[in-house]
Amino acid sequence: MARRNVRDQLIVVALELFHTRGYNGCGVSDITDATGVPKGSFYNHFKSKELLALAVLERYQSLLGMDALKDRSKPPVPRLRSLFEGYMAFQAKWGFSRGCLLGNFGAELSSQSPAIRKVLKKIFERWCDAVAQVVQEAKERGDIDKRRDAQQTARFLYNAWQGAVINSKVTRSQAPFENFFAVIFDSVMTR
Amino acid sequence: MARRNVRDQLIVVALELFHTRGYNGCGVSDITDATGVPKGSFYNHFKSKELLALAVLERYQSLLGMDALKDRSKPPVPRLRSLFEGYMAFQAKWGFSRGCLLGNFGAELSSQSPAIRKVLKKIFERWCDAVAQVVQEAKERGDIDKRRDAQQTARFLYNAWQGAVINSKVTRSQAPFENFFAVIFDSVMTR
Helix, strand or coil: CHHHHHHHHHHHHHHHHHHHHHCCCHHHHHHHHHHCCHHHHHHHHHHCHHHHHHHHHHHHHHCCHHHHHHHCCCCCCHHHHHHHHHHHHHHCCCCCCCCCCCHHHHHHCCCCCCHHHHHHHHHHHHHHHHHHHHHHHHCCCCCCCCCCHHHHHHHHHHHHHHHHHHHHHHCCCHHHHHHHHHHHHHHHHCC | HHHHHHHHHHHHHHHHHHHHHCCCCCHHHHHHHCCCCCHHHHHHHHHHCHHHHHHHHHHHCCCCHHHHHHHHCCCCCHHHHHHHHHHHHHHHHHHCCCCCCCHHHHHHCCCCCHHHHHHHHHHHHHHHHHHHHHHHHHHCCCCCCCCCCHHHHHHHHHHHHHHHHHHHHHHCHHHHHHHHHHHEEEEEECC
């Protein structure tokens, strides 16, 4: 039980540190210091920093709010907008300083860690599959242009959003998100 | 003269290393080792790694192909498409493994270095001003929807591209760029 708690604490602390300082911007001892455990005990829980990062990504994935996409009581286009509004609120909470861990790791670690790159790709695919279903629903209702390809649109949304997130870190502002909403819901997600 | 050459060599080598391994993924001694100069001489040229990174960003900016945007012998929409095709070819050259230094640094360093963040913001603004002029030209010719705001469109293009670049690193493929071209030139940059 205590062992399990230390593992969990390490994940929570590492998520915070990776998110604010990047993977290469903090070491195992920064993580154990911030968790308040001896460095030696780290390796009882994770064989490497990379394996910890994979556990952190798993945790981060649960923050993506994908379940709400299945709520058919809300029309598909507003449901998608809500998803991104949730992401924007998450960024606003940190004063637009943290970015998305998926984009940060993608930029920083795609070459460095094949294992992390593989998981990032899997999360991306899963996200796009869920969003493509909602886009398909919107097409079938005639809410958006029927010629639009659902998978293509989902992938485009993911990337356009990730770019907006990085720009929000660089400009420390909400403007890139407002820009995203204005362009996407006025040209891509329309009839 | 020799002094000038060492400075230039350090910039070229650091651009390569920052681009492939990230800012925090390599140290000053990696850079001096790869340049073949003693570590001590580094500080004759740059007071810090951060100041070197600023010089690297200046160099990188010259690779953005902005001059071609002024070539009015080509219609504005194909001119913009060529710009992005040039960026795609640049990524293809490295097997889609490096990403864009602007996006990489934005993701990795926006919190860590206010000086780098400031320069990234300035490059972004400059890029958007140049692209907005081409978008404006396309509007005036009636090639794209006249209701589209030129600055808003330029900023959207920048971010959507940066997101596609990261995704191309994660998926090691050209697909995110093809997706960008398909959606942008079929919905945003149209009448």
